[in-house]
Amino acid sequence: MRRVLNTESFDVMVIGGGPSGLFTSSLLSQNGIKTVLIEKDSEIGKDVVCSGVISKEAFSRYDLPENAIVGTLKDAELHSPGGIQIPYSHPQETVVVVDRHKFDGELGKSAVQNGTHIMLSSRVSSLSVKENFVEAEVKTPDGLKIINSKMAVIATGVSFNLQASLGMGRPKKIIKGIQVEVQADDVNKLKVYWGNKVSNGYFGWAIPLHDGRTRIGVMTDGNAQEGLNHILKDVGQYTNICNDIGRIKRRGISFGTIDKSYSDRIVAVGEAAGLVKTTTGGGIYYGLISAEIASNVIQEAFQKDDFSSRFLSKYEKLWKNELGNEIKLGKYFHKFYSKLNDNSIDTLFDAAKKDGLLSFISEQGKFDWHKNAVLKILKSPNLRKALLWESINNAREKIAL
Numbered sequence: 151m152r153r154v155l156n157t158e159s160f161d162v163m164v165i166g167g168g169p170s171g172l173f174t175s176s177l178l179s180q181n182g183i184k185t186v187l188i189e190k191d192s193e194i195g196k197d198v199v200c201s202g203v204i205s206k207e208a209f210s211r212y213d214l215p216e217n218a219i220v221g222t223l224k225d226a227e228l229h230s231p232g233g234i235q236i237p238y239s240h241p242q243e244t245v246v247v248v249d250r251h252k253f254d255g256e257l258g259k260s261a262v263q264n265g266t267h268i269m270l271s272s273r274v275s276s277l278s279v280k281e282n283f284v285e286a287e288v289k290t291p292d293g294l295k296i297i298n299s300k301m302a303v304i305a306t307g308v309s310f311n312l313q314a315s316l317g318m319g320r321p322k323k324i325i326k327g328i329q330v331e332v333q334a335d336d337v338n339k340l341k342v343y344w345g346n347k348v349s350n351g352y353f354g355w356a357i358p359l360h361d362g363r364t365r366i367g368v369m370t371d372g373n374a375q376e377g378l379n380h381i382l383k384d385v386g387q388y389t390n391i392c393n394d395i396g397r398i399k400r401r402g403i404s405f406g407t408i409d410k411s412y413s414d415r416i417v418a419v420g421e422a423a424g425l426v427k428t429t430t431g432g433g434i435y436y437g438l439i440s441a442e443i444a445s446n447v448i449q450e451a452f453q454k455d456d457f458s459s460r461f462l463s464k465y466e467k468l469w470k471n472e473l474g475n476e477i478k479l480g481k482y483f484h485k486f487y488s489k490l491n492d493n494s495i496d497t498l499f500d501a502a503k504k505d506g507l508l509s510f511i512s513e514q515g516k517f518d519w520h521k522n523a524v525l526k527i528l529k530s531p532n533l534r535k536a537l538l539w540e541s542i543n544n545a546r547e548k549i550a551l
């Protein structure tokens with residue numbers, strides 16, 4: 151027979167202490183809702199695998215910890231598989247890089263100041279919806295605990311067992327992510343790499359930080375280690391990076407949303423709902439946006455005393471209004487991009503130069519909102535023409551064989 155230590159009750163339990171869960175619990179506590187946040191790790195932000203790139207837009211929309219900023223990105227160098235390099239800079243927008251340990255830790259401090267009770271080293275192993283409450287079984291260092299609350303927020307990141315057990319589904323695909331931090335002498339701008347040697351379907355990066363370190367990583371459907379080695383070699387041609395290579399870390403990235411981000415007495419926020427940019431894999435800002443929307447809807451649910459799936463569907467409607475088209479178009483773009491071979495990607499780079507795509511993107515593009523840039527790329531006349539020629543040539547070669 152299982153031994154249960156004791157049962158505690160709250161208004162809301164938030165499961166997962168990443169940015170999405172911490173921000174949701176902070177906003178709820180600030181508004182007088184008795185909230186517990188349950189995190190499986192022993193420390194907030196410990197061992198997070200993330201490049202930490204966030205737009206200034208996120209910092210101006212929300213009160214985020216500026217003391218976690220460890221890098222500033224203004225200029226970039228875009229690398230095609232065939233060696234075409236395009237310099238890129240955005241006249242106004244600045245993007246920053248944060249230390250996630252510090253960033254998440256500071257969000258945690260604000261949540262506690264606002265009244266959130268945080269349980270660390272505590273993993274929710276199951277979640278069930280009863281008639282008037284939600285019940286979680288929590289494995290703690292002292293043994294099994296039962297936590298009850300009127301509502302639960304699932305903020306578990308790229309971990310979908312709880313959502314699946316409640317019929318909310320999982321994303322259709324998880325992309326492989328890999329990253330390492332190296333000491334690199336003179337990487338002074340962001341480098342982004344495309345092509346099959348680096349990534350199958352996505353891209354790789356080298357992100358300089360203020361203190362001379364560089365984050366090198368890849369997101370891919372293919373062999374992540376090979377992609378990483380390719381970038382390490384490229385960066386190593388220009389700079390001394392071999393003396394201090396950190397631990398290589400891996401983590402999945404959700405691609406596409408789960409079937410349903412709400413159920414009776416439950417909502418899922420951030421990456422736990424698949425709310426990640428389908429173009430770049432960035433999930434911090436979309437997670438914060440969903441946290442804000444969720445906390446508003448949950449407060450309304452308490453005012454109306456209505457925790458039904460019908461009422462909570464409002465949450466999904468609201469995040470879809472803001473993020474839905476971006477996520478959909480990014481998926482569409484990925485479908486198109488993943489069919490391109492290295493020659494076609496070079497063609498895309500050429501077209502970017504000829505059709506003024508880059509000046510369009512640097513004038514009108516936004517770091518977090520890619521819909522207009524994606525449409526512009528897909529409509530590029532030179533790109534269409536070149537890709538058509540290439541598919542004709544490929545077909546000719548196949549026939550000749």
Ligand SMILES: Cc1cc2nc3c(=O)[nH]c(=O)nc-3n(C[C@H](O)[C@H](O)[C@H](O)COP(=O)(O)OP(=O)(O)OC[C@H]3O[C@@H](n4cnc5c(N)ncnc54)[C@H](O)[C@@H]3O)c2cc1C
Pocket residue numbers: 165166167168169170171188189190191195199200201202203204272273274275305306307308309327328329367368400401402403419420421422426431432433434435437
């Ligand atoms: C290599 C790589 C680079 C990336 N770079 C960027 C970037 O530059 N910019 C960006 O915006 N995004 C980036 N991302 C994505 C970003 O890291 C995530 O989208 C973001 O962390 C999601 O935040 P979250 O709060 O939703 O989930 P998470 O930050 O994943 O937090 C979830 C928390 O839930 C806890 N948890 C899970 N299951 C349980 C359970 N059963 N019980 C209790 N606790 C649980 C976990 O321990 C974790 O602390 C990157 C991802 C990868 C892999």
